Amino acid sequence: xxxxxxxxxxxxxxxxxxxxxxxxxxxxxxxxxxxxxxxxxxxxxxxxxxxxxxxxxxxxxxxxxxxxxxxxxxxxxxxxxxxxxxxxxxxxxxxxxxxxxxxxxxxxxxxxxxxxxxxxxxxxxxxxxxxxxxxxxxxxxxxxxxxxxxxxxxxxxxxxxxxxxxxxxxxxxxxxxxxxxxxxxxxxxxxxxxxxxxxxxxxxxxxxxxxxxxxxxxxxxxxxxxxxxx
Amino acid sequence: xxxxxxxxxxxxxxxxxxxxxxxxxxxxxxxxxxxxxxxxxxxxxxxxxxxxxxxxxxxxxxxxxxxxxxxxxxxxxxxxxxxxxxxxxxxxxxxxxxxxxxxxxxxxxxxxxxxxxxxxxxxxxxxxxxxxxxxxxxxxxxxxxxxxxxxxxxxxxxxxxxxxxxxxxxxxxxxxxxxxxxxxxxxxxxxxxxxxxxxxxxxxxxxxxxxxxxxxxxxxxxxxxxxxxxxxxxxxxxxxxxxxxxxxxxxxxxxxxxxxxxxxxxxxxxxxxxxxxxxxxxxxxxxxxxxxxxxxxxxxxxxxxxxxxxxxxxxxxxxxxxxxxxxxxxxxxxxxxxxxxxxxxxxxxxxxxxxxxxxxxxxxxxxxxxxxxxxxxxxxxxxxxxxxxxxxxxxxxxxxxxxxxxx
Numbered sequence: 001x002x003x004x005x006x007x008x009x010x011x012x013x014x015x016x017x018x019x020x021x022x023x024x025x026x027x028x029x030x031x032x033x034x035x036x037x038x039x040x041x042x043x044x045x046x047x048x049x050x051x052x053x054x055x056x057x058x059x060x061x062x063x064x065x066x067x068x069x070x071x072x073x074x075x076x077x078x079x080x081x082x083x084x085x086x087x088x089x090x091x092x093x094x095x096x097x098x099x100x101x102x103x104x105x106x107x108x109x110x111x112x113x114x115x116x117x118x119x120x121x122x123x124x125x126x127x128x129x130x131x132x133x134x135x136x137x138x139x140x141x142x143x144x145x146x147x148x149x150x151x152x153x154x155x156x157x158x159x160x161x162x163x164x165x166x167x168x169x170x171x172x173x174x175x176x177x178x179x180x181x182x183x184x185x186x187x188x189x190x191x192x193x194x195x196x197x198x199x200x201x202x203x204x205x206x207x208x209x210x211x212x213x214x215x216x217x218x219x220x221x222x223x224x225x226x227x228x229x230x
Numbered sequence: 231x232x233x234x235x236x237x238x239x240x241x242x243x244x245x246x247x248x249x250x251x252x253x254x255x256x257x258x259x260x261x262x263x264x265x266x267x268x269x270x271x272x273x274x275x276x277x278x279x280x281x282x283x284x285x286x287x288x289x290x291x292x293x294x295x296x297x298x299x300x301x302x303x304x305x306x307x308x309x310x311x312x313x314x315x316x317x318x319x320x321x322x323x324x325x326x327x328x329x330x331x332x333x334x335x336x337x338x339x340x341x342x343x344x345x346x347x348x349x350x351x352x353x354x355x356x357x358x359x360x361x362x363x364x365x366x367x368x369x370x371x372x373x374x375x376x377x378x379x380x381x382x383x384x385x386x387x388x389x390x391x392x393x394x395x396x397x398x399x400x401x402x403x404x405x406x407x408x409x410x411x412x413x414x415x416x417x418x419x420x421x422x423x424x425x426x427x428x429x430x431x432x433x434x435x436x437x438x439x440x441x442x443x444x445x446x447x448x449x450x451x452x453x454x455x456x457x458x459x460x461x462x463x464x465x466x467x468x469x470x471x472x473x474x475x476x477x478x479x480x481x482x483x484x485x486x487x488x489x490x491x492x493x494x495x496x497x498x499x500x501x502x503x504x505x506x507x508x509x510x511x512x513x514x515x516x517x518x519x520x521x522x523x524x525x526x527x528x529x530x531x532x533x534x535x536x537x538x539x540x541x542x543x544x545x546x547x548x549x550x551x552x553x554x555x556x557x558x559x560x561x562x563x564x565x566x567x568x569x570x571x572x573x574x575x576x577x578x579x580x581x582x583x584x585x586x587x588x589x590x591x592x593x594x595x596x597x598x599x600x601x602x603x604x605x606x607x608x609x610x611x612x613x614x615x616x617x618x619x620x621x622x623x624x625x626x627x628x629x630x631x632x633x634x635x636x637x
Contacts (some may be wrong), residue, residue, distance in 0.1 A: 007452075009451070011448065012444075014447040014448035015444050019440065026435055028441065029435050030426075050266070052260050052261075070240060072242065082346075102262065102291070102324035103413075104258060104325075105265055106418040107417075111417055114418040186429060186431075188433065190430050190433075193532075194430035195433045198436065199437055203441075206446075223459040224448075225453045225458040225459065226452040226456020227457070228448075
């Protein structure tokens with residue numbers, strides 16, 4: 001085998017290895033992220049919901065207000081009707097849940113709220129939910145894609161919920177923001193940016209490998225057979 | 231709106247709870263139902279039905295108007311006082327999940343302190359249940375519904391005679407290590423949000439991988455069957471000649487060198503005696519200086535000294551015999567004889583070498599230099615040392631080098 005053939009074979013093998021490993025690496029990246037996304041969604045699936053969340057979602061379906069049986073001492077039927085009227089008047093879909101703060105309804109407080117939010121977002125619409133658990137205790141947030149609002153339960157949840165909740169519901173339209181989220185946003189700046197960044201990082205990695213090899217040669221006085229050149 | 235029917239059933243006051251207990255010994259509300267209120271209620275009701283003594287299980291939100299921090303204990307006292315019912319009472323209240331256990335009346339005539347024994351047994355059983363739950367789920371814990379079930383299990387199993395004894399079987403304990411009974415910490419991601427990779431990230435990963443694998447892979451493929459390198463040398467050489475030559479016997483080497491040195495020194499001595507005024511006094515002077523230094527060294531035990539004696543004698547003879555130049559030996563090993571040519575020996579410096587060494591240098595083959603013993607017993611070429619011979623190259627580097635050699 002003459003030198004040119006040999007060099008071409010080296011180039012060909014290296015290119016093949018490079019292409020194969022790149023495909024493999026992206027495949028591994030894809031699979032690992034897919035697993036992570038799936039694992040993340042697991043606790044928020046419909047089957048994982050507590051009966052408390054299931055009942056709340058069912059109760060919210062018609063007029064957007066749900067008062068849990070244990071929370072009737074916080075908001076009576078008359079108060080509930082006032083909240084329902086405010087919800088009907090709001091342009092933003094608003095869901096109001098009144099229930100007792102508890103650590104023993106089958107999920108942590110955070111998980112319970114996340115389950116409720118996931119259930120509300122299932123319809124595909126977006127809106128705002130308020131969860132009243134007591135003064136300064138509860139949650140105000142958006143459901144559905146990419147919204148935020150500036151109200152916080154710590155500041156806003158005070159007084160009689162039959163007065164406070166309708167007032168807060170009326171303010172929702174003015175407080176909620178639905179920013180246009182650039183779904184194409186890419187930290188690496190798309191494929192071309194990614195290739196350039198990858199080349200830069202790759203050169204850094206190769207410098208590291210070269211340094212390690214240099215140290216190896218320096219200490220053991222042994223070198224790889226063959227040369228770079230054909 | 232409220233889910234139909236459920237709303238008005240909620241026992242929100244002490245009186246309503248007592249009224250519920252009159253026809254049903256178990257009350258589990260959603261607020262304390264561990265997410266599986268129906269299943270828990272059914273299981274506890276079945277256990278309560280098996281009890282031979284009156285039992286009262288209440289898991290609910292504390293009614294408004296209670297005044298102490300431990301609402302479970304307070305509610306239990308109020309419920310018992312209102313109903314006047316003896317037997318086993320277990321109450322747990324949201325939001326903290328306080329639990330309270332009490333026994334009124336004598337539920338086990340053979341046991342002296344029913345309440346203490348029951349509480350001890352339940353506490354032990356609860357520890358065992360917690361262990362069983364943790365075995366399968368590190369983030370899980372025993373909930374008030376587990377404790378309610380354990381109270382009924384212990385009552386049904388019969389109070390143990392000794393304090394802090396768990397009367398339940400492993401099977402009974404392990405039945406609580408399921409999602410119906412056990413509680414679990416937060417499962418949904420807090421703060422972090424896994425997303426599928428962007429095209430840019432794919433490109434980064436693919437480029438880094440491809441670049442590194444291509445470069446490293448190319449060099450490794452080039453190495454397969456490639457020409458090997460001598461350790462510490464920049465030049466390639468064939469794989470077959472890599473094995474270092476065996477070191478010659480040092481004693482023989484020294485004897486041989488001594489014989490050559492002695493004969494050369496004698497020759498110089500004789501030549502110097504014969505030399506008359508026809509020879510330039512400067513050349514005679516050089517020969518005498520070399521002889522003086524050579525004679526003292528022929529009997530030395532150091533190979534370098536003996537070789538030095540040989541080269542000094544040859545230098546002296548050369549000085550007497552011809553007026554042109556001075557004797558230059560092969561830099562690599564003076565025993566090779568006079569240098570025939572000059573060759574680069576690395577570092578850009580050219581040195582006089584014999585023909586054989588010049589050929590080896592050109593081919594990149596291994597050299598066979600004169601060795602000296604290093605401080606650690608290792609062998610190294612003399613020119614890597616710091617002797618006067620290394621500095622002068624046995625005269626190969628020129629100059630009135632013999633003057634540097636001590637007498």
